[in-house]
Amino acid sequence: MFGNFDFQAIVRGWHALIFEGLAFTLEVTFLAMIGGTILGTVFAMMRLSSTKPLAWFAGAYVNLLRSVPLVMVIFWFYFMAPYIGAWIIGAERPVQVGAFASALITFILFEACYYCEIMRAGIQSIPAGQANAGYALGFSYWQLMRLVILPQAFRNMLPVLLTQTIVLFQDVSLVYIISLPDFVTIASKIAQRDNRLVEMYLFVAVVYFALCLALSYVVRRLRARLTIIR
């Protein structure tokens, strides 16, 4: 069963696995979380806006991306990025977009939909009286959002935002299908080169499991601490 389990295969590939693969995955996860939360918050404000075209656009974008598989979205951006890039800088031919940038843009645009729904729930969870009180004090819309609504919405939704980040962290593995050098891709390359599939995939599974379990433990602790007793 585990008779010819070669632990050395993992040791040999250690550097590439951790410092290239896992580092890529963590970097994309972290930056996409920041970018996705910011963009998602903007979308949430648009969806709740009284300006109809804004609300309509954000709603259509979010609902469209949420009903399409992520694998599909990754392909879309992968093929579209060179054309969009050419269009932005006015070039004649499609331009090359780096692996890291294309993954990052895809995940920011995709996860923004999910972060948007979370932030929308967060904003709506703040009693309407707070907004009215803010306006009564003479705050503008932006002041109201920045000083009253969003800080509370973030606080209330922090555990959910982090849970979504765990999902995002797992989703980044899907860049395997376009061979970007993430943790899974590098592991599978080493696995095929050394013919050590069992060791490599078990190692990947253990690392993901440990990291996700630790993060979900943090989320649970945070949820207990943040709960406001009303």
Add this chain to the structure above:
Amino acid sequence: MNYNWNWGIFLEASPDGTGSYLYTLFLGTRWTIAVSLTAWVAALVMGGVVGTLTTLPRRGWAMLGDAYIEFFRNIPLLVQMFLWFFVVPEIVPEVIGTWMKQTPNSSFWTAVVALAFFTSTRVAVQFRAGILSQARGQMMAAQALGMNMTQSYCYVILPMAFRIILPPLTSEFMNILKNSSVAMAVGLMELTAQTRAMQEFSFQVFEAFTVSTIIYIVINMVIVFGMRRLERWLAVPGFSIDRASEADLRGGA
């Protein structure tokens, strides 16, 4: 943008010799639906059992259920597919391993098993929530009527729990459809994989991806519509289920 649009490509013969490109996408759609439906039925049953286990008053069963959920939830679906496809056949006794590798459509069954385990954890969490959301009096009343634990669950708690969690189950159903595209990584020629193949053979990237995106959206709409019908059909008069949370799950108006 200089891209040569050619929508007529769908009627041209595809190099795999089965017919037109449109037919190729249809074959992919069939695999997608087959994988999603099979895995969904399995995930419902497994998730229902595990979710129920976690609410039992016996410590041991509850811990077993929790361990199951944590295990299958914290490993990415893609990695789970690789585990079932490459690793499990190697570490089980050789006879079973050989049988697993030689089973026809092994990538289909791998995808079904991986999707079922992955989704069942989410279904289990929903079931647990549905069971715990009911008033304690329900269980007490069932016991007072002389039902044992199994009967109370089967006749009182679970039928109600299932109705309560139908709206979140709808989105899990949609998730399993979307996640089935990961199966292309173990070689299943489902819709996304066929789209990718079409793009590689015909170079008509955007036509191929537009059509398959529309197919996914249409199947999604069918699921939402069907589940809503099911909800209305199963509704118990007098027990209205909160429609607001449902609207929230679907992303509102």
